[in-house]
Amino acid sequence: MEFTRKNRQLLSRIATNDRHGENSHYFDGWKAYDSNPFHPIHNPDGVIQMGLAENPLCFDLIEKWIRENPDASICTAEGLDKFKDIAIYQDYHGLREFREAVAKFMGRVGGNRVTFDPNRIVMSGGATGANETAIFCLADPGDAFLVPSPYYAGFTRDLRWRTGVEIVPVHCKSSNNFRITRAALEEAYEKAQRSNINIKGVIITNPSNPLGTVLDKETMRSLVSFVTDKKIHLVSDEIYAATVFSSPRFISVAEVMQDMDCNRDLIHIVYSLSKDMGFPGFRVGIVYSFNDDVTNCARKMSSFGLVSSQTQFLLASMLSDDEFVGNFLRESSKRLAKRHHVFTKGLEEVGISTIKSNAGLFFWMDMRPLLKEQTTKAETELWRVIINKVKLNVSPGSSFLCSEPGWFRVCFANMDDKTVEVALDRIREFVLQGKEENNHEADKSQARAQRWRKQNLRLSFSSSRLYDESLMSPHMISPHSPIPHSPLVRART
Amino acid sequence: MAIEIEQPRVGLSKVAVSKTHGEDSPYFAGWKAYDENPYHETSNQSGVIQMGLAENQVSFDLLEKYLEEHSEASSWGKGTPGFRENALFQDYHGLKSFRQAMASFMEQIRGGRAKFDPDRIVLTAGATAANELLTFILADPGDALLIPTPYYPGFDRDLRWRTGVNIVPIHCDSSNNFQITPEAMEAAYQSAESMNLKVRGILITNPSNPLGATIQRSALEQILDFAVNKNIHLVSDEIYSGSTFSSSEFISIAEILETRGYKDAERVHIVYSLSKDLGLPGFRVGTIYSYNDQVVTTARRMSSFTLISSQTQHLLACMLSNKEFSENYIKTNRERLSKRYDMIIKGLKKAGIECLKGNAGLFCWMNLSPLLEKPTRESELALWKVILNEVKLNISPGSSCHCSEPGWFRVCFANMSEQTLEIALERIHKFMEQRKRN
Numbered sequence: 001m002e003f004t005r006k007n008r009q010l011l012s013r014i015a016t017n018d019r020h021g022e023n024s025h026y027f028d029g030w031k032a033y034d035s036n037p038f039h040p041i042h043n044p045d046g047v048i049q050m051g052l053a054e055n056p057l058c059f060d061l062i063e064k065w066i067r068e069n070p071d072a073s074i075c076t077a078e079g080l081d082k083f084k085d086i087a088i089y090q091d092y093h094g095l096r097e098f099r100e101a102v103a104k105f106m107g108r109v110g111g112n113r114v115t116f117d118p119n120r121i122v123m124s125g126g127a128t129g130a131n132e133t134a135i136f137c138l139a140d141p142g143d144a145f146l147v148p149s150p151y152y153a154g155f156t157r158d159l160r161w162r163t164g165v166e167i168v169p170v171h172c173k174s175s176n177n178f179r180i181t182r183a184a185l186e187e188a189y190e191k192a193q194r195s196n197i198n199i200k201g202v203i204i205t206n207p208s209n210p211l212g213t214v215l216d217k218e219t220m221r222s223l224v225s226f227v228t229d230k231k232i233h234l235v236s237d238e239i240y241a242a243t244v245f246s247s248p249r250f251i252s253v254a255e256v257m258q259d260m261d262c263n264r265d266l267i268h269i270v271y272s273l274s275k276d277m278g279f280p281g282f283r284v285g286i287v288y289s290f291n292d293d294v295t296n297c298a299r300k301m302s303s304f305g306l307v308s309s310q311t312q313f314l315l316a317s318m319l320s321d322d323e324f325v326g327n328f329l330r331e332s333s334k335r336l337a338k339r340h341h342v343f344t345k346g347l348e349e350v351g352i353s354t355i356k357s358n359a360g361l362f363f364w365m366d367m368r369p370l371l372k373e374q375t376t377k378a379e380t381e382l383w384r385v386i387i388n389k390v391k392l393n394v395s396p397g398s399s400f401l402c403s404e405p406g407w408f409r410v411c412f413a414n415m416d417d418k419t420v421e422v423a424l425d426r427i428r429e430f431v432l433q434g435k436e437e438n439n440h441e442a443d444k445s446q447a448r449a450q451r452w453r454k455q456n457l458r459l460s461f462s463s464s465r466l467y468d469e470s471l472m473s474p475h476m477i478s479p480h481s482p483i484p485h486s487p488l489v490r491a492r493t
Numbered sequence: 494m495a496i497e498i499e500q501p502r503v504g505l506s507k508v509a510v511s512k513t514h515g516e517d518s519p520y521f522a523g524w525k526a527y528d529e530n531p532y533h534e535t536s537n538q539s540g541v542i543q544m545g546l547a548e549n550q551v552s553f554d555l556l557e558k559y560l561e562e563h564s565e566a567s568s569w570g571k572g573t574p575g576f577r578e579n580a581l582f583q584d585y586h587g588l589k590s591f592r593q594a595m596a597s598f599m600e601q602i603r604g605g606r607a608k609f610d611p612d613r614i615v616l617t618a619g620a621t622a623a624n625e626l627l628t629f630i631l632a633d634p635g636d637a638l639l640i641p642t643p644y645y646p647g648f649d650r651d652l653r654w655r656t657g658v659n660i661v662p663i664h665c666d667s668s669n670n671f672q673i674t675p676e677a678m679e680a681a682y683q684s685a686e687s688m689n690l691k692v693r694g695i696l697i698t699n700p701s702n703p704l705g706a707t708i709q710r711s712a713l714e715q716i717l718d719f720a721v722n723k724n725i726h727l728v729s730d731e732i733y734s735g736s737t738f739s740s741s742e743f744i745s746i747a748e749i750l751e752t753r754g755y756k757d758a759e760r761v762h763i764v765y766s767l768s769k770d771l772g773l774p775g776f777r778v779g780t781i782y783s784y785n786d787q788v789v790t791t792a793r794r795m796s797s798f799t800l801i802s803s804q805t806q807h808l809l810a811c812m813l814s815n816k817e818f819s820e821n822y823i824k825t826n827r828e829r830l831s832k833r834y835d836m837i838i839k840g841l842k843k844a845g846i847e848c849l850k851g852n853a854g855l856f857c858w859m860n861l862s863p864l865l866e867k868p869t870r871e872s873e874l875a876l877w878k879v880i881l882n883e884v885k886l887n888i889s890p891g892s893s894c895h896c897s898e899p900g901w902f903r904v905c906f907a908n909m910s911e912q913t914l915e916i917a918l919e920r921i922h923k924f925m926e927q928r929k930r931n
Binding site for chain 1: 503504505506507508509510514516548550553556557560561564576577579580581582583618619621622625629630631632633634636650651655693724725726760768772773774775776777787788791794795797798799800801802803804805808
């Protein structure tokens with residue numbers, strides 16, 4: 001089918017503008033990875049994916065649970081009697097058991113300092129859908145939301161594309177570890193007012209993506225009082241809440257509200273299981289609002305992105321297994337902590353510092369000493385070197401709207417231990433500016449591949465089926481990837 | 494404990510405070526009555542029978558049988574990997590195997606008379622999301638889509654609410670069995686123009702909800718010609734395509750395009766879902782099939798807001814790619830729906846009620862206009878309330894489907910057992926007898 005220029009006019013403005021965000025150079029890293037993906041045996045010199053914030057570290061625990069609980073699936077012999085009722089269930093309230101299990105889980109993740117009401121749990125198509133839904137409920141086209149930077153690159157699309165709402169960044173600085181200050185909020189707000197931009201709210205991510213830090217109580221209280229003062233909304237995206245692996249602990253905005261004078265109608269939480277449980281494929285997004293009108297509206301809007309009842313049923317069962325959940329959360333923290341430590345220590349040894357972080361699936365790496373000059377251009381140049389020469393797909397700070405050049409987000413959870421070593425080796429060599437020739441490099445990578453084969457490692461990507469000769473190398477693509485062909489993962493057909 | 498402070502009502506968006514979500518319509522009021530007093534075969538025999546819900550429960554046993562025999566379709570932990578890859582899979586292209594299975598299923602439903610390319614299939618969480626998404630892509634806020642009446646009440650929300658797009662009705666009436674005519678389309682177009690609304694497309698549901706009838710080939714040709722003439726889009730919601738009682742009677746817009754050598758295809762988009770044909774509304778499986786590359790690319794990006802659970806994609810990929818299963822399912826489902834339809838038509842006829850001649854869907858289009866006091870919407874609603882509160886049947890009044898002729902009602906027949914349908918028919922019979930006596 002020919003696509004003609006005439007057709008461009010036949011589509012809407014939303015369809016033809018750039019607000020989907022995929023034309024950003026940010027995706028060059030993905031393209032580099034996709035055209036040359038690292039594989040321990042088949043392609044040891046390939047690009048290692050460190051731009052994908054995924055959490056597969058505890059799948060063994062989940063798989064064990066699934067094996068031991070066949071009645072949690074409506075398609076097994078044990079669960080088949082529930083098939084019909086679940087397959088029919090399209091009520092946008094969501095299965096009661098699902099809402100109760102999610103509410104309980106959110107409570108546990110918050111250290112059981114808050115009780116979440118299952119009747120306020122509203123579904124959405126992942127946190128992607130939840131954030132968009134929140135904006136649809138709270139702002140009109142042309143309005144704006146304050147978003148502290150650096151922030152998740154996907155917000156550019158999720159908050160703006162179909163809603164027509166704008167983002168006004170609140171730039172945070174390394175001088176105080178990128179804390180969100182009242183002064184910065186006030187300044188951004190005033191500036192927007194002067195430009196006739198109607199600010200309808202603030203959206204924060206806590207724990208922060210890309211920083212990997214949790215917001216402290218004081219900052220949280222300051223945010224709540226700021227929005228109450230200005231009569232604007234606060235959306236707290238708490239998608240990384242259970243990835244906290246050391247102190248200080250995670251404090252939900254729900255907890256902070258409990259002993260504060262504030263307007264509860266202004267406070268809304270976005271949650272998801274994509275990061276904490278590692279289930280991005282299941283599309284479990286949650287909008288939790290303390291405002292009844294918003295809850296009702298978001299619930300109606302959830303018709304556009306309900307969670308599959310099959311998935312609701314499975315997760316209702318899994319998340320209400322207290323023993324499993326407790327064990328999972330503990331193990332997950334442990335494994336994330338270990339992984340984080342290995343990386344940060346390794347980097348420290350070659351003089352690279354990172355923001356002190358205790359959460360998330362990534363760390364925020366300081367490469368400013370390596371910049372030719374402190375500009376975005378120099379950052380982009382350095383980034384291209386890291387992608388093309390060092391062969392690591394890391395994410396440049398500019399793609400998170402960071403106002404200071406030289407910072408990079410590096411994901412550490414989406415690979416196995418050996419790949420971690422390879423990645424660290426590469427960084428070390430790059431930093432120490434190894435002058436080894438290419439053939440030395442070839443020898444080294446061959447030796448690594450041989451060691452790999454010998455050691456018969458359990459890779460966290462699971463079985464050898466994934467590295468089937470007939471298939472392309474594994475690569476997992478996020479919803480943001482513009483790469484046209486579909487990735488490796490195939491159903492068992 | 495927080496101190497309660499009197500706060501002024503805080504502002505929400507215009508979308509949030511509007512009524513365009515449509516839930517205040519009588520279509521939904523009937524549901525409420527049902528929820529409060531639902532019929533049950535043993536424990537509440539005098540309750541309200543739900544006949545306003547277009548669900549397909551007649552073929553579940555076929556699905557259950559498949560799962561019993563192929564439990565590995567969805568089990569992960571039996572020594573095979575797959576769970577973690579599946580749980581991580583969030584690519585908006587969707588599982589290739591699932592798209593292939595959907596394309597093949599859609600072809601089978603059309604008796605192989607049209608071909609579908611899996612790479613043109615975009616996945617969304619239900620047809621609800623598919624229709625909204627297409628509207629975002631094809632029209633700007635303030636523009637209009639032309640929709641033949643009567644139409645599915647949900648369109649008022651799905652196509653208009655968050656998109657800001659208007660619906661301008663193409664009026665159809667019983668004088669020609671509610672068929673869509675070029676004159677009616679032209680009238681609607683002019684009407685939109687006179688309101689200064691830019692028409693961006695025409696959206697048809699084929700087979701029709703609520704009519705329960707397929708659109709004839711000649712009408713489809715005229716509709717496509719109209720779209721070409723006005724240089725607008727044509728969206729064909731074919732969600733009930735697998736629910737036609739006889740395979741040969743459904744003609745998809747895909748077939749029309751095929752015979753035209755795909756000329757003008759780039760303005761045509763098909764919506765499909767498994768909610769009706771397979772009876773799986775809870776699984777949220779919708780698709781957009783577009784012949785326009787730009788639409789496919791953009792729709793795919795937008796589907797990020799409404800992807801199908803990878804767990805569900807995996808299950809259905811297995812099920813639908815099993816040709817033996819899918820062929821048998823399609824055939825058996827058609828037969829059972831046809832049987833149900835015959836049953837209700839016969840029963841209504843016995844009670845002195847005529848219906849539009851239908852050949853598809855999960856409902857029939859019943860004509861109660863002879864019972865109206867006056868040929869007005871108010872009379873229709875009054876009659877509807879009587880049927881809801883006295884006869885205790887939740888059926889959908891034509892006005893909620895924007896029918897311009899009062900007195901028609903949509904009656905669903907596939908979301909209950911045969912026994913319940915018998916009881917419903919008995920109640921109608923009794924009601925009509927009573928009216929005759931009075």
